[in-house]
Amino acid sequence: MLVNQFLLLGAFLFCTGVYGVLARRNAVMVLMSIELMLNAVNINLLTFGYLHNAVSGQVFALFIIAVAAAEVAVGLAIILLIYRNRASINVDELDLMRG
Amino acid sequence: MSLATLLAFERPPIDWHAIAPELTLLVVGSLITLADLIWTERIRPLMPTLAGAGLLATLIPILTLAVDGTDRVMFGGAYVIDDLSLVLKALFLIAGYLVVLLSVDYIRNGDYHENEYYSLLLSSLLGMVLLASSRDLITMFMALELLSIPAYMLAGWRKGGATSNEASIKYYLMGVFASAIMLYGMSLLFGMAGSTAFDDIRVALAGPDPSGMAILGVLFVLIGFSFKVSAVPFHTWAPDTYEGAPTPVTAFLAVASKAAGFVALLQLVYVAFPTREDVVEPFFWIMAALTMTVGNLLALRQTNIVRMLAYSGVAQGGFMLAPFAVVGDAPEQSIKAVVTYLIIYVFMNLGAFAVVLAVAARTNSGEISSYSGLFHRSPGLAVAMTVFLAGLAGIPPVSGWFAKFLIWNALLDASSPQGSLLAVVVAVNAVIAFGYYGRIMREMWMSDAPEVTEPHFTVSRALKAAIVLTIIATLAFGIYPQWAARFGDISTSLAL
Numbered sequence: 001m002l003v004n005q006f007l008l009l010g011a012f013l014f015c016t017g018v019y020g021v022l023a024r025r026n027a028v029m030v031l032m033s034i035e036l037m038l039n040a041v042n043i044n045l046l047t048f049g050y051l052h053n054a055v056s057g058q059v060f061a062l063f064i065i066a067v068a069a070a071e072v073a074v075g076l077a078i079i080l081l082i083y084r085n086r087a088s089i090n091v092d093e094l095d096l097m098r099g
Numbered sequence: 100m101s102l103a104t105l106l107a108f109e110r111p112p113i114d115w116h117a118i119a120p121e122l123t124l125l126v127v128g129s130l131i132t133l134a135d136l137i138w139t140e141r142i143r144p145l146m147p148t149l150a151g152a153g154l155l156a157t158l159i160p161i162l163t164l165a166v167d168g169t170d171r172v173m174f175g176g177a178y179v180i181d182d183l184s185l186v187l188k189a190l191f192l193i194a195g196y197l198v199v200l201l202s203v204d205y206i207r208n209g210d211y212h213e214n215e216y217y218s219l220l221l222s223s224l225l226g227m228v229l230l231a232s233s234r235d236l237i238t239m240f241m242a243l244e245l246l247s248i249p250a251y252m253l254a255g256w257r258k259g260g261a262t263s264n265e266a267s268i269k270y271y272l273m274g275v276f277a278s279a280i281m282l283y284g285m286s287l288l289f290g291m292a293g294s295t296a297f298d299d300i301r302v303a304l305a306g307p308d309p310s311g312m313a314i315l316g317v318l319f320v321l322i323g324f325s326f327k328v329s330a331v332p333f334h335t336w337a338p339d340t341y342e343g344a345p346t347p348v349t350a351f352l353a354v355a356s357k358a359a360g361f362v363a364l365l366q367l368v369y370v371a372f373p374t375r376e377d378v379v380e381p382f383f384w385i386m387a388a389l390t391m392t393v394g395n396l397l398a399l400r401q402t403n404i405v406r407m408l409a410y411s412g413v414a415q416g417g418f419m420l421a422p423f424a425v426v427g428d429a430p431e432q433s434i435k436a437v438v439t440y441l442i443i444y445v446f447m448n449l450g451a452f453a454v455v456l457a458v459a460a461r462t463n464s465g466e467i468s469s470y471s472g473l474f475h476r477s478p479g480l481a482v483a484m485t486v487f488l489a490g491l492a493g494i495p496p497v498s499g500w501f502a503k504f505l506i507w508n509a510l511l512d513a514s515s516p517q518g519s520l521l522a523v524v525v526a527v528n529a530v531i532a533f534g535y536y537g538r539i540m541r542e543m544w545m546s547d548a549p550e551v552t553e554p555h556f557t558v559s560r561a562l563k564a565a566i567v568l569t570i571i572a573t574l575a576f577g578i579y580p581q582w583a584a585r586f587g588d589i590s591t592s593l594a595l
Binding site for chain 1: 236237240241244248251252255258259261262264265266267268269271272275276279280282283285286287289290293294295338339342343406
């Protein structure tokens with residue numbers, strides 16, 4: 001199997017995700033970039049699991065998928081709350097507290 | 100997979116005594132949710148009592164396990180109950196109980212969702228209790244998320260308040276980002292070791308010439324947890340989240356959540372990465388020096404007491420990170436220093452937050468100026484606050500001095516130039532910290548009370564109990580430091 005290619009895909013997805021988190025200003029887009037990072041991790045885990053013939057890689061990936069779903073549910077709820085109170089989800093405008 | 104192999108599956112043996120604390124906490128958390136569904140309005144005033152009683156009940160199996168004293172290894176080494184994990188579990192539960200005491204009036208008077216608040220608090224504590232035993236990447240990740248996800252919600256508990264929303268989203272985005280980075284590091288460690296168990300990772304990491312992937316994996320995992328303990332430069336969420344969140348939640352995050360981060364770092368550094376001290380030591384040296392200095396300097400210019408306590412918490416985290424910089428040369432002294440510091444820090448800081456809550460309940464203000472002349476208005480609160488601030492600053496006979504003493508002890512015992520240099524940085528920072536703790540003391544004792552003022556303070560019973568408990572612990576550990584050191588000594592078994 002072309003293990004290298006899968007790891008490179010994982011690294012590329014992870015870097016795209018990090019860039020998205022740092023560059024995007026829309027909270028939902030930031031959340032999606034974080035999902036991209038988590039999926040990069042899943043690709044890595046599955047590849048390494050195949051490489052070592054270890055089932056724990058796949059188990060770990062399943063756990064990450066489940067937890068990511070829970071995290072997104074909480075995250076979207078928080079973003080919805082902010083949208084209701086301020087009618088905007090731009091993360092740059094969240095600057096009530098400073099110093 | 101055929102049906103026959105599926106039917107042949109046998110559950111691995113489970114040591115029910117060993118996981119009794121976790122089960123108790125889980126049952127209590129579920130029961131109070133259920134009770135709220137059945138009796139709704141009638142049971143709601145009892146919620147804090149039930150949650151507090153549940154936390155104290157969880158201490159019973161921990162005590163029986165401690166009396167029993169044998170180390171229990173479960174689930175193929177993924178979950179370990181030893182003396183250190185029991186001490187830390189007890190610490191988390193006591194901190195949780197104190198947070199419940201701080202929350203009672205705040206949550207009730209604010210007309211927040213009482214039942215959900217305590218359920219989430221208990222589930223976050225369950226995550227911490229699990230974290231103290233985890234010796235496997237998957238277990239550690241699950242425990243971390245179990246403690247973090249409820250905490251994101253708690254930070255935004257004042258749903259209509261713009262600052263609370265902001266606190267919640269900042270904490271959430273930084274927390275999730277950090278766990279994604281940590282997970283990437285974990286995937287690299289898994290790829291290198293072919294197993295998620297810390298023991299296998301330690302073996303795979305050993306050797307004079309590590310691969311770049313291994314170093315990257317170690318660094319990413321450590322960076323992920325640096326967010327959790329709000330180490331500079333990953334601290335930017337902490338002040339905003341602390342200021343915006345409801346104050347009892349702030350106390351919970353600043354004390355219990357931070358302690359959990361340090362517990363995870365202890366497990367990682369001592370069980371998974373001890374063979375890579377050439378990566379771990381410089382990382383923590385830089386982190387500790389930056390965290391102390393930046394935290395202290397920013398704390399000096401704060402005018403809001405919660406924000407000041409947030410930066411002071413960042414700086415205190417820096418002190419706790421310092422012994423990690425000498426784990427290779429003085430492993431036993433380092434772990435003893437960190438664990439003892441954690442125990443002492445929990446009581447001092449929760450006490451300070453209890454006083455802040457008591458004052459804010461009266462003055463509706465978090466500004467430091469609202470503490471002027473506190474001694475004339477409420478001598479009891481002023482004395483209590485002075486004790487906690489003296490503890491945080493490290494003035495004997497209050498317990499903080501002993502925690503700092505152990506840090507210096509570890510750093511100097513390493514007898515390496517880096518260790519001694521960091522000891523100097525710690526000393527300088529301890530002096531800077533006097534500046535802002537002293538400012539509040541001067542405000543309370545020397546300044547005149549403002550013109551428009553209440554004649555006297557009434558402090559609720561729960562808050563009074565919390566203040567009395569923390570003050571007793573803080574003074575006792577200061578006058579009889581061997582009591583706190585005893586728990587530190589227990590923990591050194593991890594360093595062998």
